Amino acid sequence: MNKTFFFPLLFSVTALATEQVPKLSGTINISVNSGTIDANFQLDNIPKIKDYLIFLNTGFNIQYFRNDKDKFNYAFEKSYNTNFSYESFGYYFPDNTGKNKFLPASIQFKYTGKFPVIDNMDKASDRGDWKGNIAFNGKTIRADGLQTAWYPVLYDIEKDKRYDAVTYDIEVTCIDCKSIYVNGSDPISATHGIFKREELTSVALFAGDYDIDKQNNSYYLNSGLSKQQMSELGNITASFKQYYQYNLNLPYGENVVYIHTTPTSKKDSWMFVTYPLIVAINHEKNGLSGLVDQDKSGWFKPYIAHELAHYYFGTYRVFNSELGDMFSESLAEYLSLKLTKKLIDEKVYLENINKKLSNLADKNFVAIKNIKNKSDYSNRNRYVYTYAPIVWLAIEKEIGEEKMWLWINKMLTVETEFTDYKFMIKTLAEVLDDDEKLAFLVENYFANKEAINQAKILLK
Incomplete structure (x- = not known):
């Protein structure tokens, strides 16, 4: 049966056009051999916020925060x-009273940092690399x-909102690099480039000594893949994107860019x-x-999903x-489990469920x-990757697959300032239109510390 798609406007990084969106401009100079960064940026179109922080990595030394007319420096606190x-210090500008904060519409930033270059695994720690690390491994940043x-x-x-997604017009120089990639732009084979993007994106950076390949409109950086392998990975990616897009009735975004790089530790992967x-x-x-690798498909395909x-x-x-x-991690894991059952292997799905x-x-x-706060998770990884996805699967058993997909769609599209518990219940109530059923789910799953026992009955 054909399905008709009614795609709403993208929500987070491409919609809400009326919202004021910061723009990043300026220059950054990098050396992958020395582990140095020298940045001279300007942030424009800053929204009006009373209680704020400006995050910059703790490894940076600030030369100044300066006004956009280049006439004076701002006094700041951190x-x-x-x-x-x-990973970061939070900076802010006190107002004349010293009791409140003020936030200019544009700010110049000049800072520098030197980070360890860990290119010898004999002297590296077993653990100590992670997503939030500015990582120099001797070949790349x-x-x-x-x-x-x-x-x-x-x-x-106040709104618990980070503005890491920005538009940008930046100049990147890396004298000892072979290639440069700035997230949302095409990678280049050069030591210098100007990168521009008018759509919002979180600006990841990958530069250094690596090769750039392109297959079916997707880029593969430092991949180590043959053309056939790139085609295989591209086909897997396309089928997974199509599954999500079809079931959520929401468009998937632009083509992905795959990167491989090594950690600055021995065992992190x-x-x-x-x-x-x-x-x-990984190494x-x-x-x-x-x-x-088909022999490893039981773990890598759900991982990609x-x-x-x-x-x-x-x-x-x-x-x-x-x-x-x-919400972010457990719903991504829930979708991965659904996809695993449908497109990968039901046996792998059942193994994953039983392991959880x-x-x-x-x-x-x-x-x-x-x-009430993040510390209530106790073991965060167990809660978000194991406990919550099992709860979502049990909820699906209670309300049916069709309503579960519709609920997730609403979680992704209904306008709200806070994606909190009240928001979750509100969207679920709209889907169910059944107060008695909603009360049952709250009592047995959302307000019940023994919810996992109820879930086990349905999933065993």
Whole structure:
């Protein structure tokens, strides 16, 4: 049966055109051999926010924050709060009274930093690399947009909103680089380039000594893949995107860019998405080849499915509030499980479900309704990747697959300031149109610390 698509406007990074959108401009000079960054940026079109911070990585030394007319420097204060950012200081400008903050519409930033270049694994730590690390591995620099804050990232404290997604017009120079990629622009083979983008994106950066390949409109950077392998990975990606787009009735974004790079530690290995960028970090000699190895398809395909789902949960909509992290990760994992069952292998799906249920045995969890801050998760990874996806699967059993997809669609599209518990219940109520059923779900799943026992009955 054919399905008719009625695509609403993109929500997070391409919609809300009336919202004031920051623009990043200026220059950055990098040396991958020395681990140095010298930045001279300007942030324009800054929205009016009363209580804010401007995040910059703790590894940077500030020369100045200056007015856009280049006539004087702003006096500033800084704070460090891991509830807001582990990797960055938060800067702000006190007003004349010293009691409040003021925020100019445009600010010049000049700062520099020197970071360790870890190119010898004999002297590297076993662990110590992560997404928010500005990582120099001797051949490349890797920096995501949100966590590393290699460029100024504005944060609205009251609304719990980060403005890492910006438009940009920046000049990048890396004298010892072979290639440069700025997220949202085409990669170039050069030591210098000007990168421009009018659509909002979180500005990840990858520069250094690597090759650039292109297959079926997707780029593969430092991939280690043959043309046939790139085609295979492209076909997998396309089928997964189509599945999500069809079931969510929401368009998927532009073509993804795949990157492979090595960590600055011995044992860390993971993937992350800063859409349209998907990065695999590991010490595999053949780069991304593990992603098309049929013997490993039971783990790599669900992994890719999870990362591709983050287009919706992280780019299409950025979730906030105390439940934002849980929504983003658990719903991406839920979609990955659904896709695994439908497109990959039902046996793999059942193995993943049973593994999650086993990991939840004899564990205690705070009910979703009672999560008031991130510390309530206790074991964050277990809560967002294991507990919550099992709850979503149980909810699906209770309300049916069609209503579950519609509910997620509403979670992604209904306008709201906070994506909190009230928002979740409101969207679910709209889908159910059944107060008795909603009360049952709240009592048994959302307000029940024993919800996992109810879920096990349905999923076993």
